[in-house]
Amino acid sequence: MAPRKGQEIFSATLALLAEKGYEGLTVEGVAERSGVNKTTIYRWWPSKAALLAAALAESEVLALDPPDTGSLRGDLESLVAQIAALLTRPPAADVAVAALGAAVHHPELAEVARRFFADRLAGEKRVFERAGRRGELVDGADPMLVMDLLAGAVWLRTVFRGLPLGEDFAAEAVRAVLDGTARRPAEPA
Template sequence: MRAAVHAATLAELVDKGYAALTVENVARRAGVHKTTVYRRWKDRESLLTDALAEHMATDIPVPDTGAIETDLQALARSIIEAFTSPTGQAILAAMFTGAAHLPEIAAARRHVFDDRLSRAEPVLRRAIKRGQLPEGTDPAEVLKTLAAPIYLRLLITAEPVNETTADQAVRVALAAARAGVLQQGHDEESAGRE
């Protein structure tokens, strides 16, 4: 039932957009009664948040190739692949346009990306353990550095994103991490010196 409701939620988002997304339409599409949906999710925002987090967890897998370069490359390429698909485009539109100013959508966006970061952090922890990145490297900061140029192009500049974009993002993130710029507590130290 959960998978059917998630699939219906994303299908409604792609077909009709966030503004027209209703629990009733999702339930109808999933073939369940709306009270079944409301028993599990209190409103459309919690339903959408759960569906988005689950979609991103399955659509953007966490690689384990044995090398940080290829792990990050696979991760960056899967981000691009996920967000250039019709479902990915609908997700971006829901999270960053139209209703993006609503507190519940901002909270949903934060939850989805926090979930995504926590799922991907083991990639960096393994690399630190293998000696491929310096001790004290902040996994979340490396992932944010990796994703930043991709999201800049997707959301701000509307430049095309492709494997070259992914590979360049990997090189930048790794260079910063290996230079010690993305150490845990680095921001607090820098702020204290200013």
């Protein structure tokens, strides 16, 4: 739920976060940039942490488009490519990296990050439910683990290593997690 001009408020919130960091984010600043009365914003969100949580969850800037390509491999490659775009292409990248970086430093944002990733996983689980119905997953495969491996690899490679993702990154990461990287014992001929 959001007031009229919700997207303007969310965009202003994320833009200020990216420009000034969480320390520099204020409800006053959001009001000024979005042209919405400060009192209105406070009526909906009692704190800047609550406002940021809503913006991360509902802004179109960070929206993922849950894929349905017909195969688990295709869906996961699409998700990895979307996560990669979020973390590397402005303006989403500036926002996503600033927000997640801030979550590390500000205990009151830990809950915001948790909720953000829980929301994402709820959408991603549909990919795994369809894959399960198609018999594409081994028994006991854990969607959260698969997403942590894939999304974590994108974060580590782009943000911490500061390396570009090669064109084949999504396909190779998904191949590793779906097909494994260990050589199988030779099958009897």
